[in-house]
Amino acid sequence: MSIRINDTAPDFSAETTHGTINFHEWIGDGWAVLFSHPKNFTPVCTTELGAMAGLEDEFRKRNVKIIGISIDPVADHDRWKADIETATGYRVDYPLIGDRDLKVAKLYGMLPAEAGDSSDGRTPADNATVRSVFVIGPDKKIKLVLSYPMTTGRNFQEILRAIDSIQLTAKHQVATPADWKQGEDVIITAAVSNEDATTRFGSYETVLPYLRKTKQPAG
Known part of the structure; x- marks a missing residue:
């Protein structure tokens, strides 16, 4: 299987x-x-x-x-x-x-x-x-x-990094960009409107219409 x-x-x-x-x-x-x-x-x-x-x-x-x-x-x-x-x-x-x-x-x-x-x-x-x-x-x-x-040999630091991303994105409607590390900016998912993004995250940067970045949410 x-x-x-x-x-x-x-x-x-x-x-x-x-x-x-x-x-x-x-x-x-x-x-x-x-x-x-x-x-x-x-x-x-x-x-x-x-x-x-x-x-x-x-x-x-x-x-x-x-x-x-x-x-x-x-x-x-x-x-x-x-x-x-x-x-x-x-x-x-x-x-x-x-x-x-x-x-x-x-x-x-x-x-x-x-x-x-x-x-x-x-x-x-x-x-x-x-x-x-x-x-x-x-x-x-x-x-x-x-x-x-x-x-x-496997890179277990990468596995920790991936777990940090998975756990963060399970809590918040965000994704993490390439090479992201704990504490760096994250991506707001498409499911979140611009208005809702402001309510949820405060300020954010629109890099492209479909790529919006914001500070990593706390917690």
């Missing part, structure tokens, strides 16, 4: 380094980032899990839980965590899903149905498509999907 923005995130139960979870129940009433890895003990993924651990407080400030998944058993995850800390200096305290039967990878469209039902004997190349990031909102809808090749 293909996962698209605004789809309901597929629910599942799985073993993790924090015990058995039901995914929707684990998310609760906040946000979540599910990020996947093709194999344990691989170099790029080792740096990524450490980078995510180093940013855990930043995600927590945004009411975002983080959870990793790799197509390997949970016992291997526990051994891998020691290597991650050695390589990056960060301890992985967030849960890691063991997807040994490939169920979650298939559920999220990262592996085809004919991929089999076991991680045994599979190489990182066999799982190369298990390299996606899913941002999920409190409504359990998919808000963002990013997929990367195995040789390109």
Whole structure:
């Protein structure tokens, strides 16, 4: 199956380094980032899990839980965590899903149905498509999907930036321009009339008839 923005995130139960979870129940009433890895003990993924651990407080400030998944058993995850800390200096305290039967990878469209039902004997190349990031909102809808090749480490600062935008635009009738960062000007959406824009945002700049900019709303 293909996962698209605004789809309901597929629910599942799985073993993790924090015990058995039901995914929707684990998310609760906040946000979540599910990020996947093709194999344990691989170099790029080792740096990524450490980078995510180093940013855990930043995600927590945004009411975002983080959870990793790799197509390997949970016992291997526990051994891998020691290597991650050695390589990056960060301890992985967030849960890691063991997807040994490939169920979650298939559920999220990262592996085809004919991929089999076991991680045994599979190489990182066999799982190369298990390299996606899913941002999920409190409504359990998919808000963002990013997929990367195995040789390109992910930019988790970009994921934080995107979450800032998604959370802001969920509250206010605004959009964010290219390369936007927290605190910069935003775009007033077409659904807001000029009169309503003045009421909502005060002054604004009309760059083009369809492009109006204003200060980032508070809150």
